Amino acid sequence: xxxxxAHNRRNFEEHNKQIMRSYFISLSVLCLLSLxxxxxxxxKENKQEGTGLVNSGQYIFHADQAxxxxxxxxxxxxxxxxxxxxxxxxSDLPYFGRxxxxxxxxxxxxxxFVSTNFSYQREDRKKGGYEVIIKIRDNSESxxxxxxxxxxxxATLQVNSNNRDAISFTGNISSWxxxxx
Numbered sequence: 001x002x003x004x005x006a007h008n009r010r011n012f013e014e015h016n017k018q019i020m021r022s023y024f025i026s027l028s029v030l031c032l033l034s035l036x037x038x039x040x041x042x043x044k045e046n047k048q049e050g051t052g053l054v055n056s057g058q059y060i061f062h063a064d065q066a067x068x069x070x071x072x073x074x075x076x077x078x079x080x081x082x083x084x085x086x087x088x089x090x091s092d093l094p095y096f097g098r099x100x101x102x103x104x105x106x107x108x109x110x111x112x113f114v115s116t117n118f119s120y121q122r123e124d125r126k127k128g129g130y131e132v133i134i135k136i137r138d139n140s141e142s143x144x145x146x147x148x149x150x151x152x153x154x155a156t157l158q159v160n161s162n163n164r165d166a167i168s169f170t171g172n173i174s175s176w177x178x179x180x181x
Contacts, residue, residue: 053173054130054149058085061147061155062171068096069165089115089134097165111159113139149173
């Protein structure tokens, strides 16, 4: 008599395990589908936002990583930016690398400056996104900023200068309004 109860109990426990497994699998699939839908809509919003920001001509590049010509990748923990508008470029970027030249270049270790005399050239890429070339004219180093912006807002910035090794940064762009908050 006891063996029949134990057998029924094992069957009951196995049945509950199967039900719980099916609930877990169903819940996992539902979560994955929800995550895919959210990610897809976020990418679509980022794509529209990235395109709109570059077209507005007023946006901020936020650097996450620096890649100097000599040395490895450096993760940036401090907020470093380049603010771009129609009438000014405000650069606040670090510099890691070798500098050449006189005392002026040796006294300035980073790429921090404000420029109001520059050329701005934007080209559409075939597969979406933009290539932006900014040539600074009112700085003794005459740096050139080459900004590759994806349609999703991800960007790569290359800085070339007369007196320094080249350096690249990766990051993203955002609007001035979002950065002020």
